[in-house]
Amino acid sequence: MTLYGVNRNTGEAVYLQITRILEQEIKSSYDAGDYLSTENELAGRFSVNRHTIRHAIDELVSAGVVERQHGRGTVVLGAALNYRVGEHTRFTETLESLGKTTDTSIIRKIIVPARGGVARRLNIDNETPVLMLETLRKVDDRPFCVISHFIPVNAYPEIETDYLGGSLHAFFKQKLNISLLRKESLATASIPIGDDASYLQIPQSFPVLRVKSINIDAVSKHPIEYSITRFRADRVQLSFTP
Amino acid sequence: MTLYGVNRNTGEAVYLQITRILEQEIKSSYDAGDYLSTENELAGRFSVNRHTIRHAIDELVSAGVVERQHGRGTVVLGAALNYRVGEHTRFTETLESLGKTTDTSIIRKIIVPARGGVARRLNIDNETPVLMLETLRKVDDRPFCVISHFIPVNAYPEIETDYLGGSLHAFFKQKLNISLLRKESLATASIPIGDDASYLQIPQSFPVLRVKSINIDAVSKHPIEYSITRFRADRVQLSFTP
DNA sequence: CATACAAAGTCATCTAGACATCCCCATAAA
DNA sequence: TTTATGGGGATGTCTAGATGACTTTGTATG
Numbered sequence: 208m209t210l211y212g213v214n215r216n217t218g219e220a221v222y223l224q225i226t227r228i229l230e231q232e233i234k235s236s237y238d239a240g241d242y243l244s245t246e247n248e249l250a251g252r253f254s255v256n257r258h259t260i261r262h263a264i265d266e267l268v269s270a271g272v273v274e275r276q277h278g279r280g281t282v283v284l285g286a287a288l289n290y291r292v293g294e295h296t297r298f299t300e301t302l303e304s305l306g307k308t309t310d311t312s313i314i315r316k317i318i319v320p321a322r323g324g325v326a327r328r329l330n331i332d333n334e335t336p337v338l339m340l341e342t343l344r345k346v347d348d349r350p351f352c353v354i355s356h357f358i359p360v361n362a363y364p365e366i367e368t369d370y371l372g373g374s375l376h377a378f379f380k381q382k383l384n385i386s387l388l389r390k391e392s393l394a395t396a397s398i399p400i401g402d403d404a405s406y407l408q409i410p411q412s413f414p415v416l417r418v419k420s421i422n423i424d425a426v427s428k429h430p431i432e433y434s435i436t437r438f439r440a441d442r443v444q445l446s447f448t449p
Numbered sequence: 450m451t452l453y454g455v456n457r458n459t460g461e462a463v464y465l466q467i468t469r470i471l472e473q474e475i476k477s478s479y480d481a482g483d484y485l486s487t488e489n490e491l492a493g494r495f496s497v498n499r500h501t502i503r504h505a506i507d508e509l510v511s512a513g514v515v516e517r518q519h520g521r522g523t524v525v526l527g528a529a530l531n532y533r534v535g536e537h538t539r540f541t542e543t544l545e546s547l548g549k550t551t552d553t554s555i556i557r558k559i560i561v562p563a564r565g566g567v568a569r570r571l572n573i574d575n576e577t578p579v580l581m582l583e584t585l586r587k588v589d590d591r592p593f594c595v596i597s598h599f600i601p602v603n604a605y606p607e608i609e610t611d612y613l614g615g616s617l618h619a620f621f622k623q624k625l626n627i628s629l630l631r632k633e634s635l636a637t638a639s640i641p642i643g644d645d646a647s648y649l650q651i652p653q654s655f656p657v658l659r660v661k662s663i664n665i666d667a668v669s670k671h672p673i674e675y676s677i678t679r680f681r682a683d684r685v686q687l688s689f690t691p
Numbered sequence: 692c693a694t695a696c697a698a699a700g701t702c703a704t705c706t707a708g709a710c711a712t713c714c715c716c717a718t719a720a721a
Numbered sequence: 722t723t724t725a726t727g728g729g730g731a732t733g734t735c736t737a738g739a740t741g742a743c744t745t746t747g748t749a750t751g
Contacts, residue, residue: 221704222704246731255705257706258705258707259704261733262705266652270655276714276731277712277733278712278715278731278733279730279731279732280714280730280731280732281731281732287640287656394636395686396682396685398529410508413683414529414683416656440638440656443638444638445638462734463735487701487702488701489701498736498737499736499737500736500737501735501736503702503703504734517703518702519744520701520703520742520743520745521702521743521744522700522744523701523702
């Protein structure tokens, strides 16, 4: 029996006991962004091999509690975000009101002909050219979601040329004087498709939450943007309030 | 360079190369239920330490590709199921049509007063006693989902006394001659609550998909059962077809 | 034939040590 | 002042070996 409560005769694996102790300490006295003691220090403190500490920390990593940073240390993450999806949901605003830093980068920007669901939801003819804009959103510098936006390109050509990142809602408001309103939201869950897993930095088998939504012009009520968002399931808890 | 493609000078970690090779082999020539070679055999084959093999297999485990069985071996799992949620969705039937074995066990069976959403969705008065039946569903002997069923106990007292597991739809059909129809389905995602994580055998932080649904009598159209299902997110892909 | 027990096979955990890789910062060089 | 370089400290990877725990199987015993 050591000072720190690791007991080798209890039947419970030492690394799991350490996981529990660390998790407890993190919850009670660490904030997101804090660094754990180094593996060597923890090994000394618990009187175990560094591998045992690594095994314990592996558990915390897979539980989403901490993140390893090569050469730097092991940092405590925040809990999964409660992301309300409603009429006035705006990515950047929502997250920043929670005190999070956000970052939007453009993955791809191509013109495609509207087909099927895209054309129907945007209320335009098949084959009408739409801009497909794919953005990667990061929260606190870690991948959060990937969004595919579909916007009629003829109606809003500025998007293709002028939009370079940041809040899309703000762009519409400032450049085009259009307020967007979320009209419909559909959620499913699936395995990541295409490059999503690598952008989101998750294994191919890790689930993502897919939310399809339509943004309409608050005044004219015309559909302006159709988007498909894929969230990392471990970083978000969606709550729907239609 | 060895016979099996592990290259130690490529910069890529040996264990990751082995993960990739194993994953490839599993996809191309293993079926669900097959066992991998033993860790010692793989260590010999790739000429690495058993710890390195374990590290590689750890990756497959966390990717949901295989599962370790203490003392027995490492078994290949099936891919995530595509679970369609529609009017005629029935758990047992749906899964068995996919060639899966299913098992339903009862976790809890208590009488509670209907409140809020339960009362509203079942169209009964507040405080009306309802049977809360919690069941754990397994597919291929592994936890798949936990369901909380709410059923007006006065209207269908047989459920409390006679239902002992198996298909609830079949019970209603056979004992009460009632065909159930799924009326409404709402999906969200969240962190497991209460004992769900331990029943589903997932870490507390692993997301679950929550589906609320109402089953109505196909003839009288009266709501009969309200249920909240929590699926393991790594085992299912829900597709909604209202 | 059935049960009990022993042995072998397999995964689980832990230790010890070595070297690689990456980050950060201080100091030296341009 | 700015850029390079190098060292220390952190995590990442790999090896080697020992022991524990659980499962299966075969054998002995009743």
